[in-house]
Amino acid sequence: MFPNATNTFFRGREMALLTKHRKEQLIAPLLEPFLGSKVVQLDDYDTDNLGTFTRDVKRTGTQLETARKKARIGMELTGLKLGLASEGSFGVDPYTGFIPWNIEVVVFIDDMHGLEIVGVAQGSTKIVQEKVDNLEKARRLVADFGFPASQVIVRPDDGENPHFIKGVATWDQFEAVFHDCWRLSKQGLVFIESDFRAHANPARQNMIRLAAINLLLKLHSHCPNCHAPGYWVTETKPGLPCEYCGAPTAVFRAQIYRCPKCDFSKEVARSDLQFADQGSCSLCNP
Ligand SMILES: [Zn+2]
Ligand SMILES: [Zn+2]
Numbered sequence: 001m002f003p004n005a006t007n008t009f010f011r012g013r014e015m016a017l018l019t020k021h022r023k024e025q026l027i028a029p030l031l032e033p034f035l036g037s038k039v040v041q042l043d044d045y046d047t048d049n050l051g052t053f054t055r056d057v058k059r060t061g062t063q064l065e066t067a068r069k070k071a072r073i074g075m076e077l078t079g080l081k082l083g084l085a086s087e088g089s090f091g092v093d094p095y096t097g098f099i100p101w102n103i104e105v106v107v108f109i110d111d112m113h114g115l116e117i118v119g120v121a122q123g124s125t126k127i128v129q130e131k132v133d134n135l136e137k138a139r140r141l142v143a144d145f146g147f148p149a150s151q152v153i154v155r156p157d158d159g160e161n162p163h164f165i166k167g168v169a170t171w172d173q174f175e176a177v178f179h180d181c182w183r184l185s186k187q188g189l190v191f192i193e194s195d196f197r198a199h200a201n202p203a204r205q206n207m208i209r210l211a212a213i214n215l216l217l218k219l220h221s222h223c224p225n226c227h228a229p230g231y232w233v234t235e236t237k238p239g240l241p242c243e244y245c246g247a248p249t250a251v252f253r254a255q256i257y258r259c260p261k262c263d264f265s266k267e268v269a270r271s272d273l274q275f276a277d278q279g280s281c282s283l284c285n286p
Contacts, residue, residue: 009110013081014037015080015083016083016084017040019042020045020048026198027084034220035219042078045074064118067107071085082108084108084109086106100126102125103121103122104204106211115228115230121213121214128152131158133188139171141192150200151166151200153168154168154174154177154190156181158189163181167195223262226259228259230260234257235258240276243276244284249281254270
């Protein structure tokens with residue numbers, strides 16, 4: 001049934017996935033064939049109780065804590081010993097602090113083997129968050145953002161207005177909603193922002209897929225000491241020698257793999273590169 005499933009830890013088991021926004025369509029096709037287990041999707045619990053992107057329900061825990069909580073609720077509701085959950089966050093990039101940035105985690109909990117393994121993916125993304133005073137500008141703004149494939153949320157005046165319409169997904173709907181919000185506004189402004197919910201945001205869907213693939217890789221990496229899955233890089237060591245002068249550079253030369261279960265760790269030299277590009281050497285290229 002699952003010809004690619006090689007992982008005896010999870011074969012033939014069921015995993016609970018609590019999601020309101022059709023994330024099972026992104027995650028299940030990747031995980032099921034390679035784990036040999038089946039995703040059991042639950043949509044009767046409103047995950048918006050744990051926080052929304054529209055700021056009407058604040059998320060109380062961190063991204064990982066919220067994902068963990070969702071996975072646990074799914075496991076409780078189904079009575080399954082395997083749980084999955086995904087949680088996203090949007091902010092700015094960690095390097096310059098200017099580029100819109102999306103981080104996605106997919107948490108995997110296995111109570112049978114006492115495991116918690118987290119798939120992560122992150123990268124730049126496109127967002128829209130602007131006040132506009134006429135429909136023509138508004139149309140250009142959302143078209144640039146990728147509307148209607150990427151959906152938007154519209155409010156009168158500003159981002160704090162409690163009246164908002166989410167899931168705006170067609171041009172006709174957009175125009176009608178724009179006029180409604182414009183009529184309700186006190187300053188003659190309409191606030192338009194990205195809808196970050198997974199089913200409304202194709203860029204986010206891709207990032208969730210990448211996080212699921214990262215999880216899959218971790219689940220197939222086993223500890224040489226205790227054989228538990230999740231043996232993965234937790235740290236990198238800089239110092240790869242410069243190709244020209246041989247001095248150590250900031251480019252990583254080794255990775256530390258660590259087991260989440262028994263804490264066994266090992267330094268592994270990188271196998272893709274022997275030398276760093278001259279451009280990253282502080283002596284050759286100060
Ligand atoms: Zn181990
Ligand atoms: Zn050099």
